[in-house]
Amino acid sequence: MPTKRDAFDAVVIGAGIGGLTAARTLIDNGRRVTVLESRNEVGGRLRSADVAGGALDFGATWFWPGEPRVAALVKEFDLRTHQQHLAGDAMYHEPGGSKRIDGNPLDVPSNRFADGAQSLARAIANRLPTGTVSFDDPVTAIEQRDQSLHVHHTTGTTTAADVVLAVPPALAVSRIAINPPLPARINGLARVTPVWMGNMTKVVAVYDEPFWREEGLSGSAISHYGPMRELHDMSGESGQPAAIFGFASPAAGAPTPTADDIRIQLAQLFGPNSPRPIEVIITDWRHEPDTSPSGVEQLNAYQTYGHEDYQVPALDGRLHWASTETSTINPGHIEGAIVAGMRAADSILAGTGKTTTPIAHTGKGTR
Ligand SMILES: Cc1cc2nc3c(=O)[nH]c(=O)nc-3n(C[C@H](O)[C@H](O)[C@H](O)COP(=O)(O)OP(=O)(O)OC[C@H]3O[C@@H](n4cnc5c(N)ncnc54)[C@H](O)[C@@H]3O)c2cc1C
Known part of the structure; x- marks a missing residue:
């Protein structure tokens, strides 16, 4: 039986460098954040072995x-x-x-x-409050209701005013059911955006x-x-x-x-x-199902990187794109993911007229 857990202002989907950057910036500015990650480790496309x-x-x-952003973190x-x-x-x-x-x-x-390279992601994650990242916890659906977004994931449903989608857009729209559906133009854009190196x-x-x-x-x-x-x-x-x-x-x-x-x-x-x-x-x-949708080799519309529609949050200003593909600067690179994560966090902090609603988190919770 799901139990009520902590309250969150924002849910970040994905603990790659983009998601971790967004989470960290939000937490540093006093926001309550949970990060839902489908893998059992942070880093995403940063994967290293000692x-x-x-x-x-x-x-x-x-x-x-x-x-400069990578250099500053280093x-x-x-x-x-x-x-x-x-x-x-x-x-x-x-x-x-x-x-x-x-x-x-x-x-x-x-x-x-x-x-x-994964040491960069681990360093950011280590600075987050214990339990911020919930591992082995893929998101399957996002629903907009009552001025909030309800995020359905393996261990429960988490509700927040804002969601950061720090997952390659083509993977996000093929793997996560979004309701109400994204406008056809945005959905179409995400479907054709290549996953860098995917x-x-x-x-x-x-x-x-x-x-x-x-x-x-x-x-x-x-x-x-x-x-x-x-x-x-x-x-x-x-x-x-x-x-x-x-x-x-x-x-x-x-x-x-x-x-x-x-x-x-x-x-x-x-x-x-x-x-x-x-x-x-x-x-x-x-x-890698947590990186690439099937048919990834056929995606070649690289001109969609950093598209203006990714700079604007969807679902009434609540769903913020944050993977490297959405960055206007160095898209594809680690630097681009940092830029995208910062932009997503900044747009949440700016508020853009949204009201923060009561938050409920149900399910197994973070660990
Ligand atoms: C082989 C290779 C070589 C590269 N070489 C370089 C290089 O030398 N220099 C450079 O700057 N860049 C390089 N890159 C690109 C760089 O790795 C990426 O730009 C960067 O890591 C992307 O970070 P991100 O946070 O945007 O996305 P990701 O790292 O892909 O993070 C997305 C996260 O979301 C998680 N996720 C996915 N679906 C879900 C879901 N439904 N629910 C919850 N979580 C989910 C994933 O597990 C992942 O942790 C390379 C990439 C690859 C694959």
Whole structure:
């Protein structure tokens, strides 16, 4: 039997960097907030694994100069970072083998999180009041009634004046029933907005040593044959853990490349006698139901990123978009998700004439 729980001013759907940013900003301004997250951890498309000597990234890896919001969080939380390894020549993969390219035209200067990109999300989450995030708690429906939004999720129904939808728009409208329905124009917009990197497979090949560095190679490579189309060094600053990562983008419906496919390509790239990876970790983001709707490969309307309709809350000013795809600045990047989360929180704090209604939270509650 559901029991009455805490009262909330806002419900945030999704504990990726956008949702966490919105939650934090609202809480810092005295609002009562719960974050409902379908996975069992924070970070969303920031996913890292701790390994001896550092971390590996299976989602985002880099942040770039000119991204002040990421830089400010890195400073605030005193996160360890280092520069992307650029030195050395690149490789070009051609049929049956490869050739060396003078220099490294493939990489631009960028920064890495020494403890993995997910450390950024964990740092923000650790500053939220205990129990703010409810894990394993996917939202299935949002209903507007009595000047409030009623959010239905696995562990109950939570009611609040405002809801932050910090989920890629195409996933949100395919997975969450919204009543009354969004205007056809907005629903149509969300349905065609690509999920950034949702069509990608990220491959991480772990080695005993970064052997390519000793050979004067950067670890970067480009291939028109695949399965990986571009590769980069993903080792720790000292060379440990030693790793190379690559992006593959299988065509719609095509299978995920196997570890054997990857090992064959790496041997073609670096030579048949090159050291073999001790582990190959493959993450196909097309098949992550908490990131990508089915058919994600077919979404290509990138011009919808940061669309003006995402800047305006829906459902009478109560439903606020907050994933990176909705950002007018650096959409797709971590920086964009922060921008979107801040915009959503600011629009709630601004109030725009809404009344805050009595709040009831029923169900198992947060943990
Ligand atoms: C392979 C890959 C490489 C990338 N490389 C980079 C990079 O190098 N640099 C960079 O800046 N960016 C990169 N990105 C993009 C970056 O990861 C994203 O911009 C950012 O993490 C998006 O944050 P977000 O909060 O908008 O969305 P997400 O991280 O997708 O967060 C959404 C959250 O909502 C949750 N959720 C989904 N549905 C529901 C539901 N129904 N109920 C409750 N919760 C739900 C999800 O579990 C998730 O936690 C990369 C992404 C990928 C996948």
